[in-house]
Amino acid sequence: MKLVKNIAIALTAVAGLASASFGSAAGKHPMQMEWSFDGAFGQFDMQSAQRGWQVYKQVCSACHSLKYFRFRNLTDLGYEEDMIKAWAAEYEVEGEVDDAGDETMRAARPEDAFPNPFPNENAARASNGGALPPDLSLIIKARHDGANYVYSLLNGYEDAPADSHVPAGKHYNPYFKGGAISMAPPLAEGIVDYEDGMAATPEQMAKDVVTFLTYVAEPKLVVRHHMGLEVLMFLGILTIILYFSMKKIWKPVKAGRNVYEDKK
Amino acid sequence: MAEWNAAKPKNAVAAWVEERLPIISLVNNVVGSDTPTPRNLNYWWNFGSLAGLMLVVQIISGVVLAMHYTPHTALAFDSVERIMRDVNYGWLIRYMHANGASFFFIAVYIHIFRGFYYGSYKAPREVLWMLGVVIFLLMMATAFMGYVLPWGQMSFWGATVITNLFSAIPVVGESIVTLLWGGFSVDNPTLNRFFSLHYLLPFVIAGVVILHLWAKKISDSGNPLGIDVKSNADQIPFHPFYTIKDAFGAGVFFFVFAAFIFYMPNMLGHPDNYIPADPMVTPDSIVPEWYFLPYYAILRSITFDIGIPFTDIVFIPAKLLGVLAMFASILVWLFLPWLDTSKVRSGKFRPTFRWFYLFLVIDMFVLTIVGGKKPEGIWPMIGLIGTAYYFAHFLVILPLLGKIEKTLPLPESIANPVVKAAE
Numbered sequence: 001m002k003l004v005k006n007i008a009i010a011l012t013a014v015a016g017l018a019s020a021s022f023g024s025a026a027g028k029h030p031m032q033m034e035w036s037f038d039g040a041f042g043q044f045d046m047q048s049a050q051r052g053w054q055v056y057k058q059v060c061s062a063c064h065s066l067k068y069f070r071f072r073n074l075t076d077l078g079y080e081e082d083m084i085k086a087w088a089a090e091y092e093v094e095g096e097v098d099d100a101g102d103e104t105m106r107a108a109r110p111e112d113a114f115p116n117p118f119p120n121e122n123a124a125r126a127s128n129g130g131a132l133p134p135d136l137s138l139i140i141k142a143r144h145d146g147a148n149y150v151y152s153l154l155n156g157y158e159d160a161p162a163d164s165h166v167p168a169g170k171h172y173n174p175y176f177k178g179g180a181i182s183m184a185p186p187l188a189e190g191i192v193d194y195e196d197g198m199a200a201t202p203e204q205m206a207k208d209v210v211t212f213l214t215y216v217a218e219p220k221l222v223v224r225h226h227m228g229l230e231v232l233m234f235l236g237i238l239t240i241i242l243y244f245s246m247k248k249i250w251k252p253v254k255a256g257r258n259v260y261e262d263k264k
Numbered sequence: 265m266a267e268w269n270a271a272k273p274k275n276a277v278a279a280w281v282e283e284r285l286p287i288i289s290l291v292n293n294v295v296g297s298d299t300p301t302p303r304n305l306n307y308w309w310n311f312g313s314l315a316g317l318m319l320v321v322q323i324i325s326g327v328v329l330a331m332h333y334t335p336h337t338a339l340a341f342d343s344v345e346r347i348m349r350d351v352n353y354g355w356l357i358r359y360m361h362a363n364g365a366s367f368f369f370i371a372v373y374i375h376i377f378r379g380f381y382y383g384s385y386k387a388p389r390e391v392l393w394m395l396g397v398v399i400f401l402l403m404m405a406t407a408f409m410g411y412v413l414p415w416g417q418m419s420f421w422g423a424t425v426i427t428n429l430f431s432a433i434p435v436v437g438e439s440i441v442t443l444l445w446g447g448f449s450v451d452n453p454t455l456n457r458f459f460s461l462h463y464l465l466p467f468v469i470a471g472v473v474i475l476h477l478w479a480k481k482i483s484d485s486g487n488p489l490g491i492d493v494k495s496n497a498d499q500i501p502f503h504p505f506y507t508i509k510d511a512f513g514a515g516v517f518f519f520v521f522a523a524f525i526f527y528m529p530n531m532l533g534h535p536d537n538y539i540p541a542d543p544m545v546t547p548d549s550i551v552p553e554w555y556f557l558p559y560y561a562i563l564r565s566i567t568f569d570i571g572i573p574f575t576d577i578v579f580i581p582a583k584l585l586g587v588l589a590m591f592a593s594i595l596v597w598l599f600l601p602w603l604d605t606s607k608v609r610s611g612k613f614r615p616t617f618r619w620f621y622l623f624l625v626i627d628m629f630v631l632t633i634v635g636g637k638k639p640e641g642i643w644p645m646i647g648l649i650g651t652a653y654y655f656a657h658f659l660v661i662l663p664l665l666g667k668i669e670k671t672l673p674l675p676e677s678i679a680n681p682v683v684k685a686a687e
Contacts, residue, residue, distance in 0.1 A: 026548075040527055068345050068349060134539075137345075138345075138538045138539075141530060141535060141538040142535050142536070142538035142539045143535055144535055146535070177548075217538075219349055220348070220349075220355045224355065224356075224359075224526055224529075225526065225527070227356070227526065228522065228523075228525070228526025228527055229526075231522045231526060232519065232522055232523065232526070235515060235518055235519045235522055236519060238515055239512065239515030239516055239519060242508065242511050242512040242515050243512050243515075245508055245512075246508045246509055246511075246512045249504050249505060249508050250505060250508075250509075253303055253500055253505060256679075258496065258497045258679070259500050259501070259505075260496040260497075260499070260501075261496075261497075
């Protein structure tokens with residue numbers, strides 16, 4: 001028992017050293033939340049994803065693009081086609097060149113991607129103190145422990161400790177690598193009026209927008225989970241049948257018989 | 265030496281073909297259902313056919329992916345996302361292909377380490393073994409180039425680091441790098457040629473696999489006892505015995521494979537590869553895929569030049585030495601049939617070898633861990649010790665061990681594994 005205890009202490013020490021050496025460069029370990037899409041049976045909490053869409057549309061989309069997301073994808077979140085058409089029409093996108101050869105603008109349609117808030121990267125940087133707000137389509141998959149990371153980041157703003165130097169125009173957030181992030185705290189109590197009447201606390205909004213962004217990053221997650229169950233059940237049963245077939249077929253060999261002699 | 269049976273097809277067309285090109289004989293002899301096979305093969309022998317199955321999975325899924333993929337720096341990342349979102353079952357095919365590479369390597373690593381343990385490289389199977397090493401090298405090239413295709417951050421920077429290695433070669437190094445890049449940095453021409461070669465090499469692998477199987481037929485399968493087949497009592501026909509055993513093994517393997525595809529599809533990848541490649545932003549740390557980590561650790565462990573001490577004369581700079589060590593770590597396998605001097609094939613009868621085999625496996629795991637860490641603190645030292653031990657195993661321990669080890673008595677035959685009475 002003592003040996004086990006010693007090994008445990010040694011391992012803890014090693015793990016501590018390892019995390020200490022990484023701690024300074026990488027951000028703080030994200031808070032661990034429970035998500036509806038976690039696990040083998042995980043699927044999207046539709047109410048939450050719909051609220052998250054509202055948060056993205058009203059808050060995040062001021063700076064962050066969502067280039068792989070198309071309005072028509074909203075049908076997956078349970079919205080009606082008329083509604084999606086109306087939402088799309090709120091935005092203008094580049095249209096065809098007209099007969100006179102002039103460029104035109106038209107209202108967006110469901111098949112269009114969500115328009116980028118900035119015409120190009122330079123414009124995005126110019127409006128954000130030199131920082132480029134990343135596209136959010138894949139943000140959940142492009143960060144370690146993405147869902148928890150984004151949630152923690154959104155709720156992680158705090159006063160900078162005395163010994164840290166946060167440059168002007170930046171904000172202290174321990175979950176962000178380096179601690180100084182250009183994005184101002186985006187979520188404030190009641191900044192969004194939820195259609196379903198849910199109280200829009202920063203925690204609730206962060207949770208909802210993460211659910212929405214996970215859907216955008218991995219739109220086939222639910223199909224994948226369902227199909228996985230079927231495939232694993234199929235393979236499991238098949239493997240069991242194969243195992244017992246093998247046992248039966250191998251019987252004479254296991255009994256030490258010469259199968260070539262048996263055949264004659 | 266196995267006998268080569270001429271096929272006598274009953275079908276007139278088949279007989280006509282066979283007379284002009286004995287391809288039916290070839291197929292029959294190499295993968296024929298009645299091929300006599302040692303009766304005592306254990307589950308470690310399942311991984312050869314599993315590797316073959318994975319090659320098929322990779323080629324089929326890869327051909328479909330190529331129908332939807334665009335090898336252009338401005339479009340590659342978008343085309344992969346299109347596959348994930350808009351192509352019917354594109355997500356499934358891509359996750360199969362991405363995780364398939366890992367599972368192909370798992371099968372092949374187990375296959376190779378089975379060979380290490382049971383002495384599968386020893387006479388008369390030297391050519392069979394060396395063809396296997398060639399397949400492994402081709403797999404590494406294919407996997408590396410495949411990882412570049414999605415054109416994410418890790419794709420781009422991995423390609424930059426690995427292609428730059430060739431610049432360490434004296435005189436022609438810089439020219440080789442320019443040729444690999446098709447220009448003066450990793451860019452669109454690089455992506456284009458990598459795509460072309462990534463499509464080509466699997467078929468080269470398939471060709472070498474045919475030679476590998478042919479050589480296996482000529483020298484017969486090895487077996488866990490490492491003794492030769494003496495009579496047909498030692499053998500059983502491949503079908504139905506090993507077809508059903510391989511099928512059962514494939515069931516288990518594919519169950520685990522499917523668990524990754526459907527429930528942890530991104531676990532073996534790196535999140536940075538979901539960020540589009542940006543030549544202006546270097547990632548925090550550039551890490552290759554897990555199956556390259558031991559060699560990456562060997563590469564980075566060499567941080568010293570070789571020259572005349574206390575002078576500025578350098579014969580081999582550290583970078584070149586690291587590159588040489590990395591390539592040598594696999595090329596040394598080609599010489600294994602002659603480096604291992606023991607007359608006994610199977611590790612089962614080599615009590616001391618078994619310990620060193622275990623140390624080699626541990627060493628590989630240690631090097632894998634080191635390869636994934638930033639080269640700071642204690643890690644470079646562990647990497648250097650691991651590298652030194654790796655080469656010592658093949659170049660010192662195996663040649664000496666064969667001379668001095670007292671092996672256990674071998675059994676009479678496979679069918680009758682009663683140990684010969686100690687005389």
